[in-house]
Amino acid sequence: MKALVYQGPGKKALEDRPIPEVKAPTDAVVKIVKTTICGTDLHILKGDVPTCSPGRILGHEGVGMVEKTGPGVTAFRPGDRVLISCISACGKCEYCRRGMYSHCTTGGWILGNEIDGTQAEYVRIPHADTSLYPIPAGADEEALVMLSDILPTGFECGVLNGRVEPGSTVAIVGGGPIGLAALLTAQFYSPAEIIMIDLDDNRLQMAKRFGATATVNAAGGEAAETVMKMTGGRGVDTAIEAVGVPASFVTCEDIVAPGGTIANVGVHGAKVDLHLERLWSRNITITTRLVDTVTTPMLLKTVQSRKIDPKQLITHRFKLDQILDAYDTFGRAASTHALKVIVEA
Ligand SMILES: [Zn+2]
Ligand SMILES: [Zn+2]
Structure with a gap:
């Protein structure tokens, strides 16, 4: 064969x-x-x-x-x-x-x-x-x-671990197949906002078609600032990391609101910076999972x-x-x- x-x-x-x-x-x-x-x-x-x-x-x-x-x-x-x-x-x-x-x-x-x-x-x-x-x-x-x-991975590691709820604000960092699978299945829970962050405008357009309420192109290096502005300085309840590189994990740390969850989905091949000096007092949950x-x-x-x-x-x-x-x-x-x-x- x-x-x-x-x-x-x-x-x-x-x-x-x-x-x-x-x-x-x-x-x-x-x-x-x-x-x-x-x-x-x-x-x-x-x-x-x-x-x-x-x-x-x-x-x-x-x-x-x-x-x-x-x-x-x-x-x-x-x-x-x-x-x-x-x-x-x-x-x-x-x-x-x-x-x-x-x-x-x-x-x-x-x-x-x-x-x-x-x-x-x-x-x-x-x-x-x-x-x-x-x-x-x-x-x-x-x-x-x-x-x-991809569908169970986006759903279990991103949406379920990320505790997406009705009316909540979600950001997905990474608009590849897994990020888009998380976007599709997050909508089971009717979050108020789903912000897709990626470097590729084509993928961001796809994300809009799949139900993202807003998109941010991270190419300028100001994705976190843009998301904070979009959310009135509050940040997001769920930040789903769907890339697997240090920079995208740091973006999640920068945009998670107090009481929020960073749900890691990405396959990481290198260590990332954990900014506990900023996160320790913010009631943040960080989750990891293999589907x-x-x-x-x-x-x-x-x-x-x-x-x-x-x-x-x-x-x-x-x-x-x-x-x-x-x-x-x-x-x-x-x-x-x-x-x-x-x-x-
Ligand atoms: Zn696979
Ligand atoms: Zn077994």
Whole structure:
């Protein structure tokens, strides 16, 4: 089968690989129908993710059809259409029992990281019963690809951890796919204001279409001052960090109002400055989280009932044998205006 393989920092190739087999009784082998590329895949390619070794098939998002199941799989049968979660969960360990699937002792984020992933014609899914979700009949499978990772990530790490409430003021720093997913799902709670901050005017325009009440271009280095002016000097109740660089975290520290929350979503590769000398007395909460995908079934219902339309995030479509072009388009988002690219297997 064809598969996109990480070959070490800066190197990737479309290779021929054997079709994966069921290894454990609880495994399923899924034939990929549609997958996508994530910002995290670019982090791996930069060499930022040491758990991912050369030779690994990348990808942790997608929808497909069950091809084979181990004898321990009871919830799925060959032929079932499934949504693949970016987080694999045994459902039984201490962390899984607490709903913290991201820290499952035999799972978590392993797909396209510690085990071969979804940017291929087939993928082996461990703990299939608790790591796959059935796709309802008639569902738009392209839209559901957005539910493997980015929608639950924006919602759980940004909106839920950020305690977005009716009438509250929210700022999202970073208008990439994750920031936009947070923007879409924040609106479940009817905040009064959602301010999107980014460096790219195209992304800010998208954010307006997705429901941002105001946008701030951070290019001039005065994003924090602008947000403070917009909020009458008060700041925002929720500051969602959706970039993962020191400057964007500092922006969140600069704009959070007393009693507010900084919800970190970004993948940080370097330390950031924690300004406790300013924050210590301001009743601030800072949260971190790796997505648990516990809200996936709920999000699936909101997509089915058209409360949100994650398909808006899809900007480009490719076939699996064009996946190198897909990476190129996704990697040059500033000039290609790419958000999520769909790769059809
Ligand atoms: Zn991802
Ligand atoms: Zn577990």
